[in-house]
Amino acid sequence: MTRLLHINASPRGEKSQSASLANAYLQQRKSRAPGLEIDVLDLWKEHLPDFDGDKNAAKLSFFGVGTMTPSAQSAWDQIVAVTQRFIDADEYVFxxxxxxxxxxxxxxxxxxxxxxxxxxxxxxxxxxxxGLLENKTANVFYSSGVFAPGADKKYGADFHSTYMDWWFGLVGIENVVETRHQPSILTGNPAGDLERALERARAAA
Structure with a gap:
């Protein structure tokens, strides 16, 4: 059974346009693969451990800096528990x-x-x-209010998808498909533009 992890990075609930795109994709994906297992990780409801001194010390021990003390090991076990959920997924939706x-x-x-x-x-x-991940796929749904690819610099810059592209490469996720709704505010037809983005999201499935 294919396991898909949906990572929601928006706090806006039903008003979120990026989440609307992701949900349109997931509904279409589920209709085509009824056995698909979808795990939803809402980052605004999830309790994540702080990456504090013990966890940093544990990380650095892998680079030969210091040793894995009992307190560092306990902190590291918390990191492994959170990360394993990510590793266990076959596909990702952001x-x-x-x-x-x-x-x-x-x-x-x-x-x-x-x-x-x-x-x-x-x-x-x-x-x-x-990267240590292999044979993973990510579908990413980006939204922004004013920024659009190719727009004048006065409308902002993209440290958004560029950061994610770097990170996907770092961890080994090579198959990445992106769907954008940019801009969502500075447009003459907000509803029409959103509907076209939703159609692109469904098509990606």
Missing amino acids: NIPMWNGGIPYKLKHYIDVITQPGLLFGFEPERGYF
Whole structure:
């Protein structure tokens, strides 16, 4: 059975346009694959551990800095528990609104928790960083109020999809499909533009 993890990075509930796109995709996907198992991770309801000193010490021990003390090991076990849920999925769906040119802080927190050596990436001095995930697929649904690809710089910059593209590459997710609704406010036909984005989301399924 295929396991899909839907990561919701928007706090706006039914008013979220990025979530609307993701849900349109998921409904179409489910209709085509009734056996699909969908796990929803709402970052605004999930309690994520702080990436504090013990967890950082545990991470650095993999790079030969310090040792894995009992307190660091206990902290590391919390990280592994959160990350394993991500690793166990076969596919991912992200809905990500643009905040101040980048991603919402809840998503950054989640990424900082799960992006760990020996779990999502490896490192060798000559080779550098390399991803440990294999045969994974991600569908990403981006929204923004004013920014649009190719728009004048006065309408903002994209540290949104560019950051996610870098991160997908870091952890080894090579098959990434993106669907955008940008802009969602600065447009002459908001409802029509959203409906066309929803059609693209369904088509992606």
